[in-house]
Amino acid sequence: NSDIKRVLSIQSHVVHGYVGNKVATYPLQLLGFDVDPLNSVQFSNHTGYKTFKGPVSNEKELATIFEGLEENELLPLYSHLLTGYIGNPLFLRQVGHILKKLRQANPGLVYVCDPVMGDNGQLYVPKELLPVYRDEIIPLADIITPNQFEVELLTEKEVRSEAAVWEAMEWFHQRGIKTVVISSSDLGQPGVLRAFLSQQNGPRLAIDIPKQGGKDLVFTGTGDLFASLFLAHSHGSKDIANVFEKTIASLQAVIKRTVASLPSGGNGPVKAAERELKLVQSKTEIEQPQVLLKAQRL
């Protein structure tokens, strides 16, 4: 049934701020999806603050919650599974079991996997997650949204050129993944983030994104927001370039509003709390993205 629009979203919850399920739920709802957030952690705030506190859920708790959904015969209601930051290999393996049951209940279920492991050469999860993603989880995904560093980890090859990007994309397609989006890379001109998309038997695309804010300004939750917007726009769309453009358009509008709220436009030092995405304030740009950055066909 392709009319159903309900996402099981397994990600982190933060009490304050916008990452994980806190950043993914609202845009999906605005774009017409029912969202069932299953929280992998409940933290006070994201891990980029000077401290964070709160419990981490284990694979048994995940299995128990899922059992409740299963026993109430709710599994056929899901059109999508979305996963983001997961900090424990056994929890990730349990996600694989859950996915198989969701697919049995709805063979058309789409799995969007953001294989969050690190950024800029730094791992921020235990290294034991890598083989579970590579060998068990990624082959089951329909859409993946790794960053450049995560592509290097998964393919075990450096990605330092555009030729290497397309080789890496093929590595994923050979494993059955239809759509691969590299949400950001440093392969653009100075001051420009270059994002790439490759679809099996489809186009190769790139979008150049001028970096907003000062050189040292980083946003948290933008990768998670990217994955949720991409999921929403890809549902039922045949125009993958437009899906990519609309995703980037809403993201850029959210970031623009966030930068505008910062003291000195984000050029001086900025506290983690000040950098929280202006998500709720960007309702209009999420509902009606204005495409300013167009995809190049390569």
Ligand code: ATP
């Ligand atoms: P993940 O969280 O999955 O590791 P990632 O590292 O690619 O993903 P980001 O680097 O935050 O996540 O990039 C995701 C998207 O956020 C990019 O496609 C871009 O649209 C937007 N983005 C992030 N930082 C900026 C910035 N400084 N200026 C403009 N856009 C940005």
Ligand code: PLP
């Ligand atoms: N979840 C938690 C708890 C985090 O602390 C973070 C980043 O610090 C994220 C998710 C991911 O954020 P991003 O989308 O920027 O990768």
Ligand code: MG
């Ligand atoms: Mg990044």
Ligand code: MG
């Ligand atoms: Mg992320």
